[in-house]
Amino acid sequence: MKPPNDVLIINSYAGSLTIAASQLGLPIRGSYEDCGFGLPVQRANFPDLKYIEKPPWPKDHLHHSLVIAHPPCAAFSTQSPYRKGIDSDHFLPHKMVMDYALSQGAPALAIESVPGILAAGRQVHEEFAKKYKYNVFYIHQNAVTFGVPQWRPRVWTIFTKLPQLILHHYPNIRRVRDILLRKGTTLEPNAEIRDAVKCLVGAGFTEKRIYKELLSGEHIGSLLQIGKKLLDIDDPGPNYQEVRDRWNLGGRFGVKLPRVLNPEEFGTTILHDSSFFVMGRELYLEEYCALMGFPGDYKWPGRTLRDFRLYLSKGVCPPVAKWILEMMQINTSKTVRLADLDAVTSMVRVVKPGEVADFTVTKKQVKQGRLF
Secondary structure (H helix, E strand, O other): OOOOOEEEEEOOOOOHHHHHHHHHOOOEEEEEOOOOOOHHHHHHHOOOOOEEOOOOOOOOOOOOEEEEEOOOOHHHHHOOOOOOHHHOHHHHHHHHHHHHHHHOOOOEEEEEEOOOHHHHOHHHHHHHHHHHOOEEEEEEEEHHHEOOOEOOEEEEEEEEOOOOEEEEEOOEOOOHHHHOOOOOOOOOOOHHHHHHHHHHHHOOOOHHHHHHHHHHOOOHHHHHHHHHHHHOOOOOOOOHHHHHHHHOOOOOOOOOOOEEOOOOOOEOOOOOOOOEEEOOEEOOHHHHHHHHOOOOOOOOOOOOHHHHHHHHHHOOOHHHHHHHHHHHHHHHHOOOOHHHOOOOOOEEEEEOOOOEEEOOOOHHHHHHOOOO
16 A cells, blocks of 8 residues: 555534644645535635535545545434434435545545444444445544543544554643633632522522532533523522422523533533633633644634634544544554554554444543553
């Protein structure tokens, strides 16, 4: 197999895959999309790239191009593994990427998705691998070991004709405190949280219990929701039960609202409706970027903070994508020898077709420093 000369990107959204390829110094063949999402952001940061906003994509030979893609992953997080995946319309973007890259002879194709892919997507992958005579491998990782202070598990599906992959990773752990900017920080809760807490006390919660839950970040959404409801009540009543019944609040901790981050821990997975508070304020844009591993000087033209979070949540963590591209490049360019890898200071995995290379860690392992 000849070494790859460049990389083709499909569905980079706000350009996270493009960042990864650029940081590795890989020539970028183009950035192809199936929906055009995030192209204004990509063009602001990489104006000289060849962009194709929607299919059909050109029928080029890809024999010397690595392909890295991030098609919509909803099918793998919602579809039951017992359904006929290959016949589901939900899989069309994913199938389109596989059909395109594998039919053009790419030496390796990497697709990022959610962990549900391991249950719902294998049948689809196996049929495409068999059709185009490729082997399929899986890499299960978590962004938290790539210097990204966010607990974000994901799975990469790798198609290549190699008989095995040898992978190694040097973990880098950073916590929320490591990305916080100094400007304007305060240990006092902001007005919204302060008002909510005041009303919660009036409804029968103790301040100790409230602040414990606020600082844990686990229940901030429902607490603020309850507090906002209570702001409109002249007499909130003696206890939470009465308030819940009176205002039909439903499940106590089921509301998706802002979360408070513990500076000594990691952020939860950024979703499209995420907003994070730390030390009494919402994260700055640069801190949201750092929570995903984006460069601090990245350009976000003419959008609101909500739009930024939407782009970020749909994207891939650039440090993870960079590592995936690097592992693809190394494995397709030369023979990797286990003897050359230090299993004491790095996580080393040898994966065969159909197997999962597990690079995930538990919070207990991180806390104890036992990552190998």
